[in-house]
Amino acid sequence: MTYRAPLGEYQFILNHVVPLAPVAGTERFAEAQPDMVDAVLTEAARLCDEVLAPLNRAGDLTPARLENGVVRSSPGFKDGFRAIADGGWVALAASPEFGGMGLPQAVNSVVGEMMAGACLSLQLNPLLTQGQIEALDHHASDEIKALYLPKLISGEWSGTMNLTEPQAGSDVGALRTKAERNDDGTYAITGQKIFITWGDCDFVQNVCHLVLARLPDGGEGTKGISLFMVPKFLPDGEGKPGPANSLKVVSLEHKLGIHGSPTCVMSYEGATGWLVGEEHKGMAAMFTMMNAARLAVGMQGVGVAEAAFQKALAYANERQQMGAIINHPDVRRMLSTMKAEVFAARAIGLACAVALDMARATGSAEWQARAALLTPIAKGYGTDAGCRVAETGVQVHGGMGFIEETGAAQLYRDVRITPIYEGTNGIQAMDLVGRKMSDGGEAAQRLLDEVEADAEAARSRLPDLAGAVWAAAEAQREATEALVAQGMLDRFAGAAPYLHAFALVLGGHFHLRAALAEGGAGPRTTLAKIFITRLLPRHAALLAEAREGSEDLYALSPEDLAS
Structure with a gap:
């Protein structure tokens, strides 16, 4: 089985879970109406399914090589990139002043995710070009913009x-x-x-x-x-x-x-x-590129997770061991939690993208703070989830997952870089509890207010799920208050579990929205129950770790660790 872009998931999330409608309601993004967005995503899915996905294995087996000082790309990559560039996909969110389409970052994020799921190695090229376009648009002189942006946006240059x-x-x-x-x-x-x-x-x-x-x-x-x-x-x-x-x-x-x-x-x-x-003052300009790349890398993790889930599901349906292995309880557990985590990570990433779009379209300080808060969560959780789901995909395959020919191992190997680059996930977590909490945690508390308000509104329809999400959000609120009262070393020591716990709360929140949109009965409601009852409870242990501070970590000397 090859990768297929999950168009239905994107459409459902952008219509019901992280609505794109407020973005399309702004003057800047007024063209991003549902029919137009659906047409763009449908065409992008065709490109990914038919052109990019078939290149993924070739890139793994025949790596890029250096010959006489020139890099030679993997078989088919040249034609694949030309299809990306000629289709205008590099230009999607770029300024129309220099030849871009000016579409919302949320739409660009969906396209980036599906390209990463199809062929991560090739998708990295336009991803970096798009980040450079963003940096130049914000910081370069008019002369540099006029010379470089049209060429980068068209895909003539990278x-x-x-x-x-x-x-x-x-x-x-x-x-x-x-x-x-x-x-x-x-x-x-x-x-x-x-x-x-x-x-x-x-x-x-x-x-x-x-x-x-x-x-x-x-x-x-x-x-x-x-x-x-x-x-x-x-x-x-x-x-x-x-x-x-x-x-x-x-x-x-x-x-x-x-x-x-x-x-x-x-x-x-x-x-x-x-x-x-x-x-x-170069770091300010470079951070513009890095921040754009951080959300994009988070969506890379989601894209590879989706590909790993699809491959595992297909194998589980085909593999016969005392009947199809998809009927075994542990395989059902793995597949269900894989799908639930992909949904949560995707929704968090798109919530970040929508916040970026609203901040850009309105200039609102609150939207800017929301986007800043969600960026490290989207990057950290999206990439960690990508690794977990790809690893579980290998497990679903059993012994065949350890055999390269199945392709399950490649997805695990490919996605493993994503928690490392564009700022390791540890650095993302420290950014979240440090710079992003410099407001005393106000942006985080406003987001948790929304989570709790939605959960309260859902109590009459889905009381058990809504109650669990509300309680988790309240625990996250209390942990946030305790966090901002700590010294920075103690904050940093608990940063990674704090980020993961926050992501789980948001994942429960978005799953609850999905269940409500479905009417409280059906597969999305069942998936929400799986996430909220099986994965969300882990936040309690994570918050316990986040509160522990740093004293015990530094009580062990390097010599103690080596003994």
Whole structure:
């Protein structure tokens, strides 16, 4: 069985669970009416099902390779990317001023999810380009926008981001890449970057790198870093690629998964770059790209989880062991919880996307705070759920899951990177309890108010499910109050379980909405019961861990841990 985009799920969520209607009701996104959105998603599903999904196995078996300094892509990837670019899918949420469609991020997130489910390795290329488009649109000069955005939006060029160095991973401020001012207003960039996804490819005319580097008068840490556009080929005034820039791919990493996506070591040797934003304020511009990518990566986790569930379900229906294994109770448990968790993670991601759209369309500070709060939850839970569901998919296959030919192992290997990149999930959790709680937890409490209000309204129709969701939200509220009273070290020690507990509460909330939309009886109501009675109760243990603080973690010395 190959991947099939779950169109019905997207339509149900956007109509009944995380409604897109308020977004379409704004002047900015007035064109995003149901008929138009359905047409867009139907066409995207056709692309994923018929063009991208068949490439997934080829990318795993025949990885991207480096030949004479040029990256050669996996079989079929060139045609697959051209179908993405020519279909306008890179342009979906980009500004119409530069050739984009200007559709809501919620629609773009759905398309990104289904592309990731079809072929994660290839989807990473347009994902990064879209993030770069976002960063340039917010921070670049008019000249850079006019030159680069039309080419990136059309898919003629692709974009990357270059942060990580051998000694500077999550600690970006430790980077050593240097920038020097040239007499003509450009900059000379020198240094090495690692883990650069799609740092080169053979199916676009130019690869455009956003590179973090430090000027001679840049201060220490992240506050002294600047951001530069450093293209593979130096474009002329009309945007035609000219001479090669002084940069190269040194090597490709040999990875656990996503073999079709080249992860490059890049060397910059006095390469010509152009400043994006202000000198010494590059992290602000780069964070725009990273935040866009964080939601997108969360949806990648959901997409691969969906693919893993579909594959496991098909196998369970076909495999005969004392009858079809789908009739075995433990297999039913695995499949049911897989589906319930995919729904929850998808709804959380789309709630984040809708908040981003409403913030952009209205300028509302409350919507901005909602989007900021949900971003680390969507990224952290979406990717963790992706790993859990893909792992369970291997288990459903039994011994055959450990055999590469079934494809179950590839999905597990591919999705395992998602909790690591674009800020590890531990960093997402610390961001949630740190920066996103700098308001004293007000944004979190407003969201929990909504969860409790919906649960109260549902008590007369689904009393058991509504009561459980309300109680979980109240426990999360109390934990939030305790959290903001703690010192930052104690907050950070409990950040990861706190994030997961919050996600479970939101998952229960969205499942309850789904059950109500169905009328309180039917498969969605049963799925809601499975999530609320089997998965949601785990939040109590998670909150107990979140409240423990840091003392016991630091009571064990490194020597104690090694003994």
